[in-house]
Amino acid sequence: MRQMVSFKDLPEEELFLAGSTACQGCPSSLALRIAFKALGSNTILIVVASCTSVLQGSYPLSAIDLPLMNVAFATGGASASGVVAGIKAMAKKGELDEEPTVLVWAGDGGTYDIGIQSLSGAAERGTDFIYVCYNNEMYSNTGTQRSGATPLGAWTTTTPGGKAQHRKDIAQIMIAHRIPYVATVSLAHPLDFYQKMLKAKSIKGTKYVEILAPCPPGWKFPSSQMIEVSRMAVQSGMWLLYEHEDGETRFTGATKRMIEGKVRKKPVKDYLEIQGRFRQILASPEGQKAEDMLEEEVSESIRRLQGWVPEYI
Amino acid sequence: MRVLETGNHLVALAANAAAVEVVPAYPITPQTQIIEMVAELIVEGKMDAEYIPVESEHSACAALVSASLTGARAFSATSAHGLAYMHEMLHFAAGIRVPAVMVNVNRALGPGWNIWCDHQDSISQRDTGWLQVYVSSHQEVVDTVIQAYRITEDHSVLLPLMLNLDAFVLSHTYMDADVPDREEVSRYLPGYRPLWKLDPRKPVTHGSVVYPVDFSETRESMQLGQDNARSVVSRAAEEFRDVFGRWHGAMVDGYLMEDAEFLIVAMGSIAAESKVAVDGLRARGKSVGLLRVRFFRPFPIEELRELCAGREGLLVIDRDYSYGMEGALYTEVKAALYGHQVVPARSLIVGLGGRDVTHELIADYACKAWDGQLGEITWGDSHITRAHEITREVLCEFEELLDT
Numbered sequence: 064m065r066q067m068v069s070f071k072d073l074p075e076e077e078l079f080l081a082g083s084t085a086c087q088g089c090p091s092s093l094a095l096r097i098a099f100k101a102l103g104s105n106t107i108l109i110v111v112a113s114c115t116s117v118l119q120g121s122y123p124l125s126a127i128d129l130p131l132m133n134v135a136f137a138t139g140g141a142s143a144s145g146v147v148a149g150i151k152a153m154a155k156k157g158e159l160d161e162e163p164t165v166l167v168w169a170g171d172g173g174t175y176d177i178g179i180q181s182l183s184g185a186a187e188r189g190t191d192f193i194y195v196c197y198n199n200e201m202y203s204n205t206g207t208q209r210s211g212a213t214p215l216g217a218w219t220t221t222t223p224g225g226k227a228q229h230r231k232d233i234a235q236i237m238i239a240h241r242i243p244y245v246a247t248v249s250l251a252h253p254l255d256f257y258q259k260m261l262k263a264k265s266i267k268g269t270k271y272v273e274i275l276a277p278c279p280p281g282w283k284f285p286s287s288q289m290i291e292v293s294r295m296a297v298q299s300g301m302w303l304l305y306e307h308e309d310g311e312t313r314f315t316g317a318t319k320r321m322i323e324g325k326v327r328k329k330p331v332k333d334y335l336e337i338q339g340r341f342r343q344i345l346a347s348p349e350g351q352k353a354e355d356m357l358e359e360e361v362s363e364s365i366r367r368l369q370g371w372v373p374e375y376i
Numbered sequence: 377m378r379v380l381e382t383g384n385h386l387v388a389l390a391a392n393a394a395a396v397e398v399v400p401a402y403p404i405t406p407q408t409q410i411i412e413m414v415a416e417l418i419v420e421g422k423m424d425a426e427y428i429p430v431e432s433e434h435s436a437c438a439a440l441v442s443a444s445l446t447g448a449r450a451f452s453a454t455s456a457h458g459l460a461y462m463h464e465m466l467h468f469a470a471g472i473r474v475p476a477v478m479v480n481v482n483r484a485l486g487p488g489w490n491i492w493c494d495h496q497d498s499i500s501q502r503d504t505g506w507l508q509v510y511v512s513s514h515q516e517v518v519d520t521v522i523q524a525y526r527i528t529e530d531h532s533v534l535l536p537l538m539l540n541l542d543a544f545v546l547s548h549t550y551m552d553a554d555v556p557d558r559e560e561v562s563r564y565l566p567g568y569r570p571l572w573k574l575d576p577r578k579p580v581t582h583g584s585v586v587y588p589v590d591f592s593e594t595r596e597s598m599q600l601g602q603d604n605a606r607s608v609v610s611r612a613a614e615e616f617r618d619v620f621g622r623w624h625g626a627m628v629d630g631y632l633m634e635d636a637e638f639l640i641v642a643m644g645s646i647a648a649e650s651k652v653a654v655d656g657l658r659a660r661g662k663s664v665g666l667l668r669v670r671f672f673r674p675f676p677i678e679e680l681r682e683l684c685a686g687r688e689g690l691l692v693i694d695r696d697y698s699y700g701m702e703g704a705l706y707t708e709v710k711a712a713l714y715g716h717q718v719v720p721a722r723s724l725i726v727g728l729g730g731r732d733v734t735h736e737l738i739a740d741y742a743c744k745a746w747d748g749q750l751g752e753i754t755w756g757d758s759h760i761t762r763a764h765e766i767t768r769e770v771l772c773e774f775e776e777l778l779d780t
Contacts (some may be wrong), residue, residue, distance in 0.1 A: 105576045125581035130574040133583035135468055138438035145439030148426035149446025152397035163576050184431030
């Protein structure tokens with residue numbers, strides 16, 4: 064059992080400084096702030112090309128008080144392998160007192176799509192680092208195009224009629240790499256996020272943490288509603304909170320209470336209706352079908368996490 | 377220590393002598409022997425480096441860049457399609473100013489699949505900001521790997537270096553060479569002292585967004601690094617000669633150039649073959665010399681202006697082609713001389729995809745060029761084979777299909 068923490072336990076030190084150029088209600092900047100509090104200043108940050116490359120501020124200013132390397136879109140995992148090897152070399156020469164934590168921060172485009180090879184390679188090599196994917200389910204930085212994380216039915220500029228395919232389940236792909244720790248987190252549950260980052264820091268090897276990052280301009284909801292949308296994603300089951308450790312998957316927090324029947328699961332429709340990106344599909348003749356398919360996706364995801372093996376395998 | 381080894385194995389031994397600390401690499405023919413030997417040396421405890429078996433060349437170059445940015449001496453090796461796959465990261469390495477060194481074993485780019493030597497791979501990366509050196513002997517492979525870090529790590533340069541050696545001609549042939557040990561090398565090449573690095577004690581952001589108002593100067597500073605490299609290359613070669621007693625030239629190398637009325641200009645192993653051609657021509661009373669371009673980036677502009685002055689003609693040999701224009705070395709030589717020296721020059725394209733280039737062929741074309749018998753560009757070893765004839769026949773059949 065992990066210890067209970069309260070907001071009072073979070074370090075006061077801010078490594079995500081004022082002056083960032085993020086949009087109002089940006090989930091990545093809040094997530095960075097919480098992650099940095101968990102990891103501390105002895106951290107090397109690798110930012111994969113994404114909104115975070117932009118929101119950190121522009122040359123010569125930076126809102127991030129950590130050694131930071133911005134890297135090319137497809138290179139999150141490989142860049143971490145290089146930094147970790149470099150750190151080992153520096154440690155051998157006695158040039159480092161304490162080996163820093165290596166953190167990669169990437170969006171869903173840099174994780175699900177263009178960066179999956181590099182991430183997979185680093186995980187297979189067992190590179191000792193934390194990979195955080197802040198998943199806003201689209202290419203927000205380039206103006207909201209579809210990604211492999213975009214859910215069925217969602218509008219993006221490249222799925223103007225709503226996406227016809229399901230999103231992929233990358234956390235499960237990472238579990239299949241037999242890495243020691245995989246966790247999903249939500250900004251509506253910051254202490255759960257904080258604790259999972261602390262745990263990731265304490266484990267050797269490749270750790271994968273994924274945050275659902277509702278993007279106000281991309282998902283078309285008021286910027287004041289980012290936490291509410293995050294919460295509803297969990298309550299509807301469209302975002303499941305769990306961690307995978309020592310070969311076992313455990314639901315956590317609000318999702319655990321929902322699975323145990325202590326809290327009633329809300330319909331996916333409630334989640335779809337508080338955002339603009341599903342407006343078209345819901346209003347179309349395909350609306351009910353899309354809603355049903357997403358409900359089925361949620362049920363299937365839960366069954367899979369509970370160890371269910373589909374018959375067609 | 378004198379050893380009898382392949383060019384590839386000499387690369388690995390030299391990288392070890394240069395005390396490299398991180399080696400991310402992905403296998404590709406004809407580079408594989410290099411990284412196999414690095415892996416073996418590490419397992420045998422003879423090399424103290426971190427080997428990263430990456431899953432692609434794009435990742436190899438990404439890890440090369442990030443390892444170097446932590447302050448470690450980083451090394452990699454690749455070839456042809458691997459180098460092409462790295463293209464984005466080659467720009468990244470130069471733009472973020474890391475002094476990494478990478479060996480490229482020069483191989484043709486497909487299709488059609490061809491694992492043999494030409495310079496198309498590295499020439500296609502001309503404008504990435506990397507320093508490029510082309511070597512022509514086994515001993516030069518060893519000595520240039522060691523010199524490379526002296527050049528890149530100089531704080532007035534801080535640009536990555538690509539060391540090019542010809543596939544099979546150098547990479548897979550055995551020659552004896554002297555490989556100095558780490559102790560000897562450390563007197564010439566001290567440990568890397570990074571000007572900046574990823575350090576939690578001094579948090580700095582690398583590679584952030586740069587607006588138009590600041591951008592151009594970052595690129596101008598890369599050119600400044602290239603310009604500074606000219607004198608650093610010469611100093612590195614001279615000090616190497618002082619310590620180890622060997623000389624392979626600096627920006628350029630020459631053979632019987634002083635009194636030559638006509639010069640062959642070439643890079644890599646064709647330059648070595650050209651020495652034999654020069655000997656043959658001299659025996660026939662022809663005053664020919666060789667100007668070997670060693671560094672292609674930075675390009676030896678001043679050296680060419682000085683060394684080509686007063687010659688009756690040049691034959692520039694390219695093992696590459698810039699489609700829609702001409703051989704890349706030919707372009708560069710002319711550009712260096714333009715407005716400074718008036719020397720007739722002819723271009724010879726030979727040795728693509730590993731076709732053998734003999735000293736007889738080089739000598740023959742040098743004579744023809746000097747005698748004014750060559751057009752401006754000559755595809756020197758062009759011939760029609762049975763395979764080409766079959767292709768024509770098949771094309772004719774396709775044409776007939778179109779007509780029916």
